[in-house]
Amino acid sequence: MSNGKPGRRVVVTGLGVVTPIGQNVPDFWASLKAGKSGVTPLAGFPLDDLKILIAAQIKDFDPKQRLKHFKRDRIITLADRYSWFAAAAAEEAIKMAGLEMPLADPYRSACIIGSGAGGLTTFETAYRDLFIHNKRATHPLTLLRIIGSSAAAHVGIEFGVKGPTFATCSACSTATHAIGIARDYIRDGMTDVAIAGASESVINYGTMKAWQALHVLSPEGCFPFAKKRNGTVLADGAGILVLESLEHAQARGATILAELCGYGMASDSQDMVKPTVEGPSVAMLSAIAEAGITPDQIDYLNAHGTATADNDINETKAIKNVFKDHAYKLAISSTKSMHGHPLGAGGGIEAVATIMAMRESWAPPTIGLDEPGEGCDLDYIPNVGREMKLRYTMSNSLAFGGLNTSLVFGPAP
Structure with missing residues (x-):
């Protein structure tokens, strides 16, 4: 996190996603504009005694077709699904x-791609092979598949990154921490370009049982800020940004999509x-202060908005705490209402949505918001997106453990 010292300006020149509502940026954006939900009945593995039978799964992803252009990384198609999505x-x-x-x-480049869970699909397969099918060994690549830094390593190998290459892991703030760290490396002169974000592929029997036991999953859908909300919906996905110093991007004539103006983080420690309200508030205020703007200059906020009872009310309180009277004028939405909750990848996917909103002058909606929940009395852009000029925008990621992060994006210099 910045300590306030001046440094190089950092810009965004590339966006990439794999989501349940679009496996590339154009398809993802078209689905957001259409208000499409990616929540479907669970499929692809034994459901047995599961009580939660929906998720936002990525279906029909063919790694051999999608990754056929990879040349340096010879085993990418044998990797875990989360590494496929990241790649x-x-x-x-x-x-x-x-x-x-x-x-x-x-050596002046970085690849920081995190994962909150790593190769959970591989874990599940390996345990089934050993304990149910009584196999004597697992697949030879099992260890490499499950490691939480595998996605970063695969991408780094393919694109020849020889500078800092590693993963972050901070639950639902994973991608945002990765983007923030990459920003710091560029700002402070350690690197000139970075590939940053996160990827998850967590939907299997064991994971569903674990989340089901925590009683935070909805059996019906993801309805952030709505009176009917009754839990979140797990999702697969990956969201990646290419960041560069402004000088590096300008020197090569790159198209600059946005400037990463501010990054804030704070822990609840509770x-x-x-x-808490304090942790998210400090993260947002820090990001705004770093950007050198005032809260009333933020036009749109992509909320963490998980559709759990505590999170939505708490985030609303934090927004009011930070933005004061402007909170009631601020356009806010949770795109998780469409692509579900992809855990650590959420911040990357939502950063892409936020930047696209700026580029297209259109703020995405929160679908399924027919009646606001008690205490959820802000403008969450219900059901239908909104054409509006967006100059400065914010994206929040608020994780289990009280790990809060926030990004502020501004117009291309």
Whole structure:
């Protein structure tokens, strides 16, 4: 996190996503504009005694087709699904950025791609093989598949990144921490370009049982800020940004999509599941202060908005705490109402949605919001998106454990 010292300006030149409502940025954006929900009945593994039977799964993803252009990383198609998603999103972001490979100075680049869970699909398969099917061994690549830094390593290998390459892990703030750290490396002169974000593929029997036991999953759908909300909906996904110093981007004639103006983070240091108002407030205020703007200059906020009872009320209180009277004028939405909750990848996917909103002058909606819940009395852009000029925007990620992060984006310089 910044300590307030001046540094190089950091810009976004590439975006990439793999989500349940679109496996690339154009399809994802079209689905947001259409208010499409990616929540469907669970499929693809034994459901047995599960009580929660919905999720936002990525279906029909063919790694051999999507990753057929990979040349340096020879085993990417044998990796875990979360690494597939990260690789596909990273490739899209790099192509959008127009970066020439191999990089001119690979030691001046970074690849920070996190995961809150790592290769959980591989874990499940390996345990079934050993304890149900009585196999004597697991797949030879099991260890490499499950490691939480595998996605970062695969992407780094393919694109020749030789600078800092590692994963972050901070539950639902994972991608935002990755983006913030990458921003700091560029701002402070350690690197010139970075690939940053997160990826998750967590939907399997064991994971559903674990989340079901916590009683935070909805059996019906993801309805942030609505009176009818009764839990979140798990999702697969990946969201990746390409970040560069302004000088580096301008020198190569890159199209600059937005400036990453501010990054804030704060820990509640109180409880693993009960959030505070103070932590999210400090994260948002820190990001705004870093951006050198005032709260009333934020036009749109992509909320964490998980559709759990505590989170939505708490985030609303924090927004009021930070923005004061402007909170009631601020356009807010939770795109999780459409793409579900992809855990650590959420901040990356939502950063893409936030930047696209700025680029297209259109703020996405919170679908399923027919009647606001008690205490949820702000403008959450219910059901239908809104055409509006957006200059400065914010994206929040508020994780279990009280790990709060916030990003502020501004117009391209």
